[in-house]
Amino acid sequence: MDKKTEALNKYFGFSSLRAYQEPIVDKLLEGTDTLAVLPTGSGKSICFQLPALMKNGLTLIVSPLLSLMDNQLQELRAKHIKAAAAYNSFMSPEEKSRVLRRLSSLKLLYISPEALSLPFIVERLKEVNVVMMVVDEAHCISQWGHEFRTDYLKIGPVREAVGNPCMAAFTATATPEVQLDIKKQLRMEEPAEYIHSVDRVNIALFVQRCTSEREKKKELVRIIQNAPGPGLVYVTSRKKCEELKKLLQEESAHQVEAYHGGLDNEARLMIQQQFLHGDLDVVVCTNSFGMGLNKADVEFVLHYHFPKDAESYIQEIGRAGRDGRQAWATVLYLEEDIIIPQMLMESELPPVDELDAAWETAASSRQEETTADLINKLGWTETAARFLAFYLEKHPRKRKSELLEDLEEKVQQRRFEKEKKLKVMVQWLENSNTCRRRLLLQVFGEALMKRPDPCCDICGSTIPVRKQPGNEKEKVTAPWEMRLQELFFGKEREHE
Amino acid sequence: MLFQEAMILIALKRLRGERTDASAYHLLSGKRSSQTITDAKWFQSKDLFGALPKLDKLQFERITASLYHRGWIEPGGVPAESISASMRPWEKLVEEAGFDGWAYRDTGHQFWKRIALLIQTLSHLYQRKKQFVPIIQDHASQQWVKQKLSSWGEGKYTAMKKLYEEMADCLRDMTELQAFIFVYKLTGAEILGKTTEQISRLQHREQEEVDYLLQGSIHTLIKNAENQPETVLHECLDTGGTPELTVTAQKTLDFINKGFTLEAVARSRGLKVSTIEDHFVEIAGEIKEFSIDQLVPPKQQEAIRQAAASLDTFKLKTLKEQLDADTTYFAIRLALAKGGQKSGQKNRSIE
Numbered sequence: 001m002d003k004k005t006e007a008l009n010k011y012f013g014f015s016s017l018r019a020y021q022e023p024i025v026d027k028l029l030e031g032t033d034t035l036a037v038l039p040t041g042s043g044k045s046i047c048f049q050l051p052a053l054m055k056n057g058l059t060l061i062v063s064p065l066l067s068l069m070d071n072q073l074q075e076l077r078a079k080h081i082k083a084a085a086a087y088n089s090f091m092s093p094e095e096k097s098r099v100l101r102r103l104s105s106l107k108l109l110y111i112s113p114e115a116l117s118l119p120f121i122v123e124r125l126k127e128v129n130v131v132m133m134v135v136d137e138a139h140c141i142s143q144w145g146h147e148f149r150t151d152y153l154k155i156g157p158v159r160e161a162v163g164n165p166c167m168a169a170f171t172a173t174a175t176p177e178v179q180l181d182i183k184k185q186l187r188m189e190e191p192a193e194y195i196h197s198v199d200r201v202n203i204a205l206f207v208q209r210c211t212s213e214r215e216k217k218k219e220l221v222r223i224i225q226n227a228p229g230p231g232l233v234y235v236t237s238r239k240k241c242e243e244l245k246k247l248l249q250e251e252s253a254h255q256v257e258a259y260h261g262g263l264d265n266e267a268r269l270m271i272q273q274q275f276l277h278g279d280l281d282v283v284v285c286t287n288s289f290g291m292g293l294n295k296a297d298v299e300f301v302l303h304y305h306f307p308k309d310a311e312s313y314i315q316e317i318g319r320a321g322r323d324g325r326q327a328w329a330t331v332l333y334l335e336e337d338i339i340i341p342q343m344l345m346e347s348e349l350p351p352v353d354e355l356d357a358a359w360e361t362a363a364s365s366r367q368e369e370t371t372a373d374l375i376n377k378l379g380w381t382e383t384a385a386r387f388l389a390f391y392l393e394k395h396p397r398k399r400k401s402e403l404l405e406d407l408e409e410k411v412q413q414r415r416f417e418k419e420k421k422l423k424v425m426v427q428w429l430e431n432s433n434t435c436r437r438r439l440l441l442q443v444f445g446e447a448l449m450k451r452p453d454p455c456c457d458i459c460g461s462t463i464p465v466r467k468q469p470g471n472e473k474e475k476v477t478a479p480w481e482m483r484l485q486e487l488f489f490g491k492e493r494e495h496e
Numbered sequence: 497m498l499f500q501e502a503m504i505l506i507a508l509k510r511l512r513g514e515r516t517d518a519s520a521y522h523l524l525s526g527k528r529s530s531q532t533i534t535d536a537k538w539f540q541s542k543d544l545f546g547a548l549p550k551l552d553k554l555q556f557e558r559i560t561a562s563l564y565h566r567g568w569i570e571p572g573g574v575p576a577e578s579i580s581a582s583m584r585p586w587e588k589l590v591e592e593a594g595f596d597g598w599a600y601r602d603t604g605h606q607f608w609k610r611i612a613l614l615i616q617t618l619s620h621l622y623q624r625k626k627q628f629v630p631i632i633q634d635h636a637s638q639q640w641v642k643q644k645l646s647s648w649g650e651g652k653y654t655a656m657k658k659l660y661e662e663m664a665d666c667l668r669d670m671t672e673l674q675a676f677i678f679v680y681k682l683t684g685a686e687i688l689g690k691t692t693e694q695i696s697r698l699q700h701r702e703q704e705e706v707d708y709l710l711q712g713s714i715h716t717l718i719k720n721a722e723n724q725p726e727t728v729l730h731e732c733l734d735t736g737g738t739p740e741l742t743v744t745a746q747k748t749l750d751f752i753n754k755g756f757t758l759e760a761v762a763r764s765r766g767l768k769v770s771t772i773e774d775h776f777v778e779i780a781g782e783i784k785e786f787s788i789d790q791l792v793p794p795k796q797q798e799a800i801r802q803a804a805a806s807l808d809t810f811k812l813k814t815l816k817e818q819l820d821a822d823t824t825y826f827a828i829r830l831a832l833a834k835g836g837q838k839s840g841q842k843n844r845s846i847e
Contacts, residue, residue, distance in 0.1 A: 078627040095635065257694075267691040269631060274688050477698055480667065480679040487615060487684035488660045490623045 004029070007054050011081055012046065021047050024168075024194055028132065029054065031166040033191035035138075035183060037174050039200060039318055044170055045072055048134045052108050053081065057131035060162075061110045062155055064137050064147075066090055067288060069110040075294070076108070083107035087115050104128050113140075113151035114386075118368075122161050130162040135186060138169035139311070142181035143414070147311075149383075150390030156187045167191075172318060173198060173311040176445045198314050198444050202321045204454040204461050205436045206330035207429050216332045220244065220304060221251045223330070226465040229254060229281035231300040234307075234316055236286065236340050238262040244304065245284045254281035259289040287316060296323035303331040306429060308341035309421035310443040326454070330463060333429045338422070345418045348383040349411050355388075355404050362392050387414075435459050497579075499705040501559055502586035503547050505568065505575045509583070510539045513573045514811040521556045524548040526597050528742050530774035534833055536598045537781055538810050543590055546597030547708055589705075592671055593712030600715040603734055608714050609637040610732045612682055612689075617641055618656045619684040631683045644731070659728040666720050666729070670713055673699065677706055678713040741782055748775035749783070758791075773826050781833035788834055792827040799823070800831035 004025065008014050017025060021043060027034045028051040038044050052059035063069050069086045076084045083106050085099045103109070103124065115121055133155070135141070141152035159167060169182050169191075183191060210216040220233070233248075235241050238260040245258035257271050257280050274280045276295050283289060287307075298320045307313045321327025350358060358374055365373040370392065374385035391407055398406070428439055436456035438448040454461030478486075497505075507520040515535060522532040526546025536545040563569045568579045575583060600607075613632040620628050630638060648655045667675040676699065683689040692710070696703045721729035741749065751761040762772045780788050788797070803818045804810060815828050 074629045078629060080626075257691075265633070266631075267693070269629075269633070270683075270689055270691045273629060273631070273683075277688055279688055477680075480672070480675045481664065483687070484660070484664060484667070484679045484682075486687055487679070487682050488619050488622070488656065490619070490684075490686050 003054065004050070008050060011050070011053055012079060017046070017050075018043060020194065020196065023192075025050050027192040028166065028168055031132075033166060033188040034168045034194070035179065035188065035191045036168070036170050036194045037172070037179065037198075038170065038194070038196050039172055039198060044172075045075075048132070048168055048170070049076070049108065052132060052134075053083070055107070055131045057129035058103065058106055058125075059108050059132040059134060060116070060125070060130060061108060061134045061136060062113050062116055062152075063110050064113060064140055064149060064152075065288075066112070068136065069112075071293065073110060084110070086110040087121075088112040089115060100124055113149060113155065116158055117151055117154040122158055125158075125162045130165045132166045132168065133159055133162075135167070135169045135182075138171040138182045138186070139174045139178050141185045142174075142178040143417070148414075150386050153185060153390070156185050159187060173314050173444070175311075175443070197441070197446055199437065199441055199446065199448070200318060200321065201450075201452040202324055202326055203317055204326070204328040204452075204463075205317075205440070205456040206328060206461075206463055207333050207436065207457060208330060210332055210334045213334065216304065216334055217244075217247060219332055220302070221247065223302065223463060224248055224252045224254065224256075224282060227300055227463075228466055229300070230275065230278070230295065230298050231282050231302060232289070232298060232319060233282060233284040233302045233304055234287060235284060236305045236344070238286065240304070241284050241286060248282060248284065252282075255279065256282045256284065259283050259285040261286065261288060287312070293319065294322075295319075297325070298322065299325075299327050301327075301329045303329070305337055305340050306331050306333060306425065308344060308418070309425050310428065310440060311421075313425065314440070314444075326464075328454075328463060331429060338426060341422055341425075345415070345422065347381045348387075349415055349418075350380065350384045350388045350407070352408055352411055354378060354380075355407055355411075358388055359392075359400060359404060362388070367393060387411075431458070433458065497582050497586065499586075499702045499708070500548060500551065500555075501563060501568075502583060503544065503590075503708075504556070504559060504563065505579065505583055506587060506590060507541065507544050508569060508573055509575050510541045510544070511535070511573075512539075512809075514809060515539075517560055517573060521551075521553060524556075525551050526601060530742065530745060530778035533598070533742070534777055534781055534829070537835075538832060542598035543593070543595050544597070546601050547590075547595060548704060549707075550704070589709075593674065593709055594670070594716035594719065595708060595712035596715045596719075597711070600718055601711075603718060604711055604714045606637070606734055607718055607732060609634055610640055611717075611729075613637050613641050614644065614659075614732065616683045616685075617645065618652065618659075619686075621645075622653060622656060623685040625685045628685070631689065655728050662727050662729050663717070666717055667713070670716060673701075674709045674713040674716075677710050681710060741778065742775075745775040745778045748772055749779050749786075752779070773829075776826075777829045777833045780830050781835075788830045792830050796820075796823060796827060797831040797834065800828050801835070804832060 005015065008017065020038070024034060024036055024047040028048060036044070036047065038047075048059070048061065052061075063072075066088060069088065073084060073086055085102070085106055085108075087096060087099050087109060089112065091099075099109070111121075135152070135155060137147070140147045140149040141155065142148060159165065167186050167188055169186055169188070171178075171182070174182065179193075179195070182188075208219060210219060224231070224233075233244065235244060241258040241260045245256055248254065248256040257274070259268060259271050263271070271280070271283065272289075272293065275283050276293070301317045301320045303313075303316070307316060317329035320329055358378060358380075361373050361377050362370045370389040371382070371385045374380045374388060375382060380388075388407070391410065392403075395403060395406075424443055428436065428443075431439055435448065435451065435458050437451070437459075441448050451459065503524055504520060507523055508517070511520055511523075519532070519535055522529065523535055523541060523544055524547050526532075526549055532545075536542050560569070568576055570576050609632045613630055616628065616631055620626070632638070645652055667678060670678075677695055680690045680695050680698070681692075690698070692703050692706050695701075696706045699706070717729060718733065721727060721733055724730055747765065748761055751764060756764065758772055758776065759769060761767075762769045765772070776788075776791070779786050792800075799819060800815065800823065803815050807814060807818060809815065810832065812825055812828055816823065816825060819828070
């Protein structure tokens with residue numbers, strides 16, 4: 001057995017890697033920079049976790065989302081891999097300092113981009129042996145990408161500061177221009193590239209045009225009733241989440257729950273576990289659900305509100321059909337809904353008429369508090385505040401008038417980019433004569449090589465109807481005595 | 497009548513119009529201040545302390561206003577007689593719940609985390625399932641469970657069966673509803689726990705009520721465990737056992753122990769004398785060994801307690817009017833906080 005297989009067996013309990021994972025692992029083991037565009041749910045994390053565990057030294061994994069970090073850590077802990085930890089702003093000071101103390105004994109450190117840009121963290125990292133850096137969701141680094149985060153731009157300089165370790169970038173969705181940008185910003189030199197098609201052949205694509213909110217609700221109920229799931233319904237607000245959950249609980253025979261940021265941690269974890277475990281059929285959620293959620297048998301993703309661009313769409317439907325079985329995705333398209341991504345877009349940009357006030361605020365606050373002050377004093381969103389804070393930090397000596405002018409231009413440019421992306425999304429939804437799959441692939445510079453069957457509504461496919469005989473409502477709840485016994489000993493007390 | 501309404505009404509009833517509505521709010525939301533803690537004690541309302549932890553001031557005011565509007569609360573701030581029949585089942589619920597937020601709020605949270613994680617872990621081990629996502633993410637609890645398991649070693653399944661028996665015994669003494677809530681919240685190897693909302697749907701109860709009853713069942717388990725040193729449940733208790741003082745009152749006590757006078761504490765800490773007085777009252781109520789005889793002559797203490805008993809009131813103003821002119825409010829509060837010897841009262845004696 002070679003070392004790789006041995007380690008794979010020891011840490012993950014597998015005997016072999018999948019064909020496309022193999023070369024990535026090899027490249028990273030030999031220390032070559034690597035760019036990988038892999039569809040979500042394809043077992044991406046093992047590509048860097050395995051080499052990280054085999055290397056002598058620390059691997060930093062830059063991950064933008066708390067839930068992603070948490071999920072991966074939980075999975076590692078479940079596999080009894082202990083040399084892994086996270087560092088982010090949601091941890092208590094004690095937790096943070098505990099992580100920093102045991103840095104030299106760690107193999108994997110999941111870190112948020114904003115934490116990575118703190119000077120004292122960089123200093124601490126210089127003291128240990130950083131052998132590899134992994135950037136997850138690497139498209140966030142590009143301003144041509146759909147989720148541009150200024151913090152990501154600081155990763156490149158940190159790489160140099162900690163001694164130029166090998167760099168790996170992963171993303172599920174990157175157009176060719178975003179790929180170029182990733183390589184440039186992360187200072188990758190002649191990286192190995194593994195670019196997979198964004199096409200998920202086993203997911204059939206549907207768009208259903210509705211003319212009113214009422215019709216949308218009716219359609220939702222009808223579709224869900226005929227789809228046993230498991231499935232996800234994406235909406236954009238907490239309120240809508242709760243409203244649709246109630247509607248589906250009343251009108252469908254399925255076990256339905258809601259998941260959004262307004263729930264407490266315990267409830268969030270519980271619902272996630274219930275869904276994984278198969279206790280729930282449908283989860284109505286905001287897009288924070290599903291990030292890094294490894295449920296292989298999700299049968300459908302239904303967008304009650306459409307996403308702001310094709311990249312988000314690809315990412316969100318990518319949570320279906322990971323087990324390779326036939327799955328489907330549908331959008332309930334209501335023209336007026338465009339207001340939602342539009343408003344989201346606006347809120348993520350600094351308001352042009354408040355730039356002056358923002359400059360004053362920033363001038364009177366300490367650098368590391370600029371973002372927080374903009375959020376608290378001006379009511380900006382985090383994205384907007386970070387955007388501004390970043391440019392102020394980058395150009396500390398520019399005159400105010402010049403800077404503001406510059407900023408306004410930057411904001412307009414961002415808006416223009418975002419509007420363009422939204423327009424592409426809407427065009428895709430409105431399209432009524434070209435294969436949806438072909439059109440979607442075009443956005444990513446790909447051609448459709450082979451049309452799967454079923455493909456999309458335009459190609460004549462329809463949403464599968466699977467009438468359930470009888471309904472699946474929860475059986476009468478067991479008395480607590482029985483439940484307690486099952487909790488401890490399982491359904492049969494086999495060890496008695 | 498909704499759960500929150502009922503709890504507010506019960507709180508106001510207990511306070512007997514001798515405190516403002518805001519005091520009821522502080523009591524129900526469980527504010528750790530000297531005044532609220534003393535109120536909880538005087539008015540025998542530890543079972544309401546922190547009963548509605550998520551209630552915010554605005555909600556409270558909206559509900560109270562509507563209760564006044566409906567005539568359920570009289571202008572004097574006490575519940576109307578006409579409502580007492582509808583309040584009774586709720587009072588019974590509070591009586592049976594075993595909730596004691598005053599003593600067990602924080603230990604209760606910790607106890608729950610330990611028990612929940614311990615059961616999840618044991619049941620996975622017992623059913624030979626190694627991998628699971630801990631439902632309790634808290635590091636301290638995870639460390640605790642780890643230590644417990646290694647200290648039990650081979651005896652862990654014996655401990656587990658014992659724990660099961662102890663819990664079943666204790667739950668049998670609770671109401672069916674409380675036992676149900678507690679058990680359905682737990683997670684094992686094959687079954688996942690339910691969220692508060694899911695339980696509230698299953699039982700057709702409000703979420704706030706389910707939360708209160710869950711905490712009540714946890715507090716009951718703790719109370720039982722405290723008296724049974726040989727049990728596994730007892731091992732789950734935190735043995736630290738610190739007295740229930742607010743952090744700031746604890747600081748004041750540290751100064752007192754170094755021999756500072758009240759005024760000197762106020763000066764050194766840069767706080768108002770009245771604030772330090774609040775701390776004294778809190779300390780007097782909590783620390784048995786803390787004597788107030790230097791501050792209030794024993795004779796005056798006795799007079800105050802007798803006045804409170806004969807007038808059957810804790811209203812400071814009424815008491816002050818009844819007592820000698822040199823009796824200060826501070827003296828009255830101290831004497832009542834120390835309490836204990838109050839005579840002539842049946843079920844309202846101060847503990």
